[in-house]
Amino acid sequence: MIELTERQKFILTLVIHDYTRTALPVGSQVLVSRYNLDMSSATVRNEMAALTEYGLLRQPHTSAGRVPTEEGYRYFVSRLIRSSDLPDTTRRMISHQFYQMRHDVEQWVRLAASVLAYQSRAASLVTPPHPEKARLKHIELIATRGRQVLMVLVMIGGEVRQRILTLNEPVTQELLSQCADRLTQLFQGADLDEIRARAAQLNSLDEDVIGWVLQDMTQADSEIAGEVFLDGLTNVLAEPEFTGSEDARRALRILEERSLLQDIAARSVMSNSVGGIQVLIGGEGTWDELRPWSIVLGSYGTPGLATGTLGVLGPLRMSYGRAISTVRFLSTLLSDMVTETLLDEPTTQKGEDSL
Amino acid sequence: MIELTERQKFILTLVIHDYTRTALPVGSQVLVSRYNLDMSSATVRNEMAALTEYGLLRQPHTSAGRVPTEEGYRYFVSRLIRSSDLPDTTRRMISHQFYQMRHDVEQWVRLAASVLAYQSRAASLVTPPHPEKARLKHIELIATRGRQVLMVLVMIGGEVRQRILTLNEPVTQELLSQCADRLTQLFQGADLDEIRARAAQLNSLDEDVIGWVLQDMTQADSEIAGEVFLDGLTNVLAEPEFTGSEDARRALRILEERSLLQDIAARSVMSNSVGGIQVLIGGEGTWDELRPWSIVLGSYGTPGLATGTLGVLGPLRMSYGRAISTVRFLSTLLSDMVTETLLDEPTTQKGEDSL
DNA sequence: TTTAGCACTCGAAGGGTTAGAGTGCTAAAT
């Protein structure tokens, strides 16, 4: 990557700053007068020409001002950005809100999406915390009607899965409770493989049930992000570059389908990373539908226990500083939420590493 | 409401049909040639003038064709519409999909939203089935860490609520299980009031827990529609009347905030109702943000047991026939889903009407 | 009661002009 002079960096920063605010190509004279630069517009013009040469700026047409290129944004994000933290009062306020929601995971995930969207003025997405490898904590079986039974699976980490299953023959609640207790005793703390290995010596009812447990846990393991909570879509549709264009709808379809989101969320190694936070600019050549968008992604949680993804989606000219600092703050906050309210027995208590 | 001649009804129907397809004001000559009418354009003009007089059509400007007014749509929906059922193959296909999803309520609610959006070519919304009055089926308490306990509440009807609660002092899993069993025995099938009434003779742990149960059930009762599942937003944003206008964003904000949706879903008595299905045209004077929108709403489930709402949101010129028939079909289908897979003990087994 | 004929209206579309913001280049100034 080309080394710029200090002044060039300064001017690039100003152009990006101005363009993010106005969405209008920025000219040399405007820049000088708006920011009281003590150089002439001609000097700025020369520097801009250099930056254009380097591929960091471009002109929409000959007699227009400059606009940052994707490369320009990338340079800015990776080398120039000075992301200030959120103000202390704001942080305290947000923390307080989360504290009040601490009892319900879904609620605080939703809150996270809402805060993220509001603070970054863009669309936000948050996935609930999800263990990399589901470990069983508790099985519950509840008779409903005839051969149908509601199975509730509580995983270590707090995730709860429920499913209605149909047994071969009707069973009383009492038998079901005993079965659930037995299986809970037997498989507490076990992951998919361990259950599968130890599932030999079982009577028929237990076997029947554990089959469903395995199925559900397989599903849990394969889900990277079961549900994705979105918020702030209107923030992004309000941006001038998307009003009335095809792009806005395409982007919305992306968010609606969610498969691409999972794809992206799954891909943790990305081009530009700032302190654990990934910045995806203009689809990075891979996701064509995202060409007019940027995504700031973070993750939260504890790798061994449960992790989730959170991010901000906005136009190319989004405020990266604000987005990054918000994502960073919420990332640590949500990590705290996971460890504070969902932490369970230490994982060393179970498993093969019990030395 | 004014009585129209058969020919006027016919022409109104044609205008609405054509406008629904093209989104362009429809003129007399176009109408005659496009539908091979055996009358002259002048005759059509006269009838159109009459319909305009009655307030069922209007002209965007003097020398333009006619466009249906909200009143026009209302007349059409309440007196003229002939909503054909979905084709048999389609119905079977959809039913089959639902059958495969029958184990997971969230999944089939999501599927319903998806099918509804696809079939009606508009945005759709579906709320999960929700009992009008929560009745307890089962309490489960699971120790997590220290004084924190995961409480899982299973309601009759299949709804499951979970919450982390903090007790006054640490309690073993065994004690918790006993407590849960005791409370389940004592309050099974009881609603909020009954629990409150019978909650006198309890020891301290039970009392502590039952307080949280009451809180959760109160919350369950007050929720009309906890979550609203949306789909097909892009269908609606693609409509020409919304490209680039403020309206689209306003509408999206409505859907995002969901409070208005609950408001609407809660208000079951509406102006135009066709076979249990409510049609809300242009906000009906009450919801200003919805002026450029129409909503076709239905409900499903069994009033005593659990009910939900489903609906379609589209532009004023949406295809009401298609929307209504889709909503109607899904309404019965989802009702079946509720009774088939979630039905519990008959409600007469419990309560004051046990004669 | 229907229809042919006609004058009239008004928005959409096309074309031409203008204004001004912005550029790059050159030559003078620092």
Add this chain to the structure above:
DNA sequence: ATTTAGCACTCTAACCCTTCGAGTGCTAAA
């Protein structure tokens, strides 16, 4: 060796004007 003033040039956005044509309402004949 930079920086800056000056200037010719470019190109879009905005405006105005005209034209075109679809659609109307009215009148009079069928």
